[in-house]
Amino acid sequence: xKVLCPGSFDPITVGHLDIxxxxxxxxxxxxxxxxxxxxxxxxxxxxxxxALVEGATEGLSGITVEAMDGLLVDFCRDRGIGAVVKGIxxxxxxxxxxxxxxxxxxxxxxxxxxxxxxxxxxTLSSTIIRQVHALGGDxxxxxxxxxxxxxxxx
Numbered sequence: 544x545k546v547l548c549p550g551s552f553d554p555i556t557v558g559h560l561d562i563x564x565x566x567x568x569x570x571x572x573x574x575x576x577x578x579x580x581x582x583x584x585x586x587x588x589x590x591x592x593x594a595l596v597e598g599a600t601e602g603l604s605g606i607t608v609e610a611m612d613g614l615l616v617d618f619c620r621d622r623g624i625g626a627v628v629k630g631i632x633x634x635x636x637x638x639x640x641x642x643x644x645x646x647x648x649x650x651x652x653x654x655x656x657x658x659x660x661x662x663x664x665x666t667l668s669s670t671i672i673r674q675v676h677a678l679g680g681d682x683x684x685x686x687x688x689x690x691x692x693x694x695x696x697x
Contacts, residue, residue: 545572546626546656547619549611552577552592553585554690555599556672558664562630565658567605574624575600576611586673586697598689616651626654632665 548563552575567573577593579585587595589610597608611618615627627647631637637657644655660667672682676694683691 544570544626545574545622545624546570546628547574547576547615547624548628549576549578549615551580551583551585551669552596553583553587553669554592554672554686554694555596556664556667556669556686556690557684558630558632558660558667560599560687561661561664562628562658563600563606564603566628566656567603569656570626570628571605573606573628574622575606575608576615576618577608578611578615587693591693595687595690595693599687614650616647616653619653620651624653626656628656628658630660631657632660632668 546566548566550559552559563573563575575596577589577596579589585592593608593610600606600608619625619627629640631640640655640657647653647655667685672685676682676697682694686694
């Protein structure tokens with residue numbers, strides 16, 4: 544079964560990679576879709592985020608990366624994707640993802656699978672990574688090597 548792991552990935556973290564790899568182990572084929580959220584201010588441009596996710600997943604068979612524009616349900620319908628896999632860390636993530644899951648099912652009969660974040664990654668978020676980096680902190684253990692290098696140039 545082909546599933547989707549969507550996100551804005553600004554930047555992709557080791558926690559994101561863990562969810563992507565676990566989705567691959569469960570379902571076999573994963574499309575990682577990078578989208579834009581109109582409520583977020585990004586550190587990396589859209590093209591940079593796509594390239595960073597491609598670099599972070601390079602060499603992982605069964606995983607492809609695509610830019611996504613428009614409705615998630617349309618993106619999935621066009622590619623024959625039947626389910627979305629999302630990682631959740633806390634109750635607030637669950638509350639938000641449940642709302643999204645209901646809308647995606649109503650709009651496109653698209654199922655959502657929620658995977659709990661691994662204990663080692665439960666406190667990771669792209670927002671925290673950006674904040675720590677902006678204040679001069681070392682975030683290299685929380686992001687793939689290509690992202691750490693890109694952050695060093697920002």
